[in-house]
Structure formats: C-alpha cells, structure tokens
Amino acid sequence: MRCLLAIVGRTEHGENKLQCQRLGCEREGISVYGPELVHFKCWSTELALIGDNLHNLLRSRFGISCIHSCGCQEWIKRMNHWGPEGCREHLESIVDKMLTSAEKRNWKLDGRPLLSAAACIGTKCSWGRKYTRRWACKLVLEAIERSERSLAKETN
Numbered sequence: 001m002r003c004l005l006a007i008v009g010r011t012e013h014g015e016n017k018l019q020c021q022r023l024g025c026e027r028e029g030i031s032v033y034g035p036e037l038v039h040f041k042c043w044s045t046e047l048a049l050i051g052d053n054l055h056n057l058l059r060s061r062f063g064i065s066c067i068h069s070c071g072c073q074e075w076i077k078r079m080n081h082w083g084p085e086g087c088r089e090h091l092e093s094i095v096d097k098m099l100t101s102a103e104k105r106n107w108k109l110d111g112r113p114l115l116s117a118a119a120c121i122g123t124k125c126s127w128g129r130k131y132t133r134r135w136a137c138k139l140v141l142e143a144i145e146r147s148e149r150s151l152a153k154e155t156n
C-alpha cells in the first residue's frame with residue numbers, strides 16, 4: 001500500500017516536504033511534486049492489507065525485511081488478497097512459510113534474547129520449534145487484527 005502523504009512544509013528551494021499521515025509510518029520525503037504524484041511504500045502497521053501489515057511489523061519490531069528472491073513478496077501479495085478470513089484459514093501455511101524463511105535467513109529477534117535463542121535452535125529441538133511457532137502465529141494474528149481494525153475504521 002502507498003503512503004498517505006500530506007504536505008507538512010516547504011524547503012528553502014520551494015520544494016514540498018511530505019510526510020505519511022499513517023500511524024507507525026510517518027515516512028518523510030522532499031519533492032517538487034504534490035502528494036498525489038509521489039509514491040512511497042507505506043510502513044504503517046495499521047493497514048487493511050495483512051501481508052503488508054505483517055511485513056511492516058517484522059520490519060519495525062525486529063528489523064527483518066524482504067530481500068530479493070526470498071519469496072516473501074509473493075506471500076505478501078497472497079495474504080493481501082486473502083483478507084482476514086482467508087488468512088485465518090491459511091494460518092498454518094503462513095506460519096510454515098515464515099518459519100522456513102526464519103531458518104533459511106537466520107532471523108534474529110533483537111531485544112528478545114529468549115526468543116532469539118529459541119529461533120536459533122528452533123529447527124533442532126522440539127521445544128524451540130513449538131516456541132517459535134507460537135511467536136509466528138501470534139504475529140500473524142496481530143497483523144490480521146490490525147487489518148480488521150483498519151477495515152472497521154474505513155467503513156465507519
């Protein structure tokens with residue numbers, strides 16, 4: 001989803017200072033063009049799109065982002081398309097994909113040593129696997145709930 005940009009000021013050269021108005025994003029940029037012609041990918045974690053929400057949660061909380069060829073982009077699109085109901089239905093396969101990526105790319109959960117340790121041993125010991133699975137599950141559900149909140153706000 002694109003940022004919801006607004007003009008928040010002007011530079012000394014007369015360019016627009018733009019900032020995203022969505023909670024948790026607040027990306028800034030400078031452009032000679034108005035908000036309607038500038039497109040940033042939004043970092044908000046309060047979006048209607050669940051795939052983007054989940055990615056932004058991972059990015060903001062744990063510094064985990066997509067890399068080229070990780071295959072996450074396809075899953076982000078898929079989850080965006082599924083919506084809350086579809087994502088709940090496919091929860092297990094979403095979690096599987098997350099844990100596969102976590103293992104392959106050795107995700108480190110900064111600031112959470114216990115989880116970080118569990119993530120490292122996640123595939124080798126059953127306790128770690130259970131723990132990381134619960135962590136991933138909770139995060140996906142949070143992305144879904146944030147999306148539901150956002151959708152409720154849109155229809156109000």
Ligand SMILES: [Zn+2]
Binds near residue numbers: 022041044
């Ligand atoms: Zn934004």
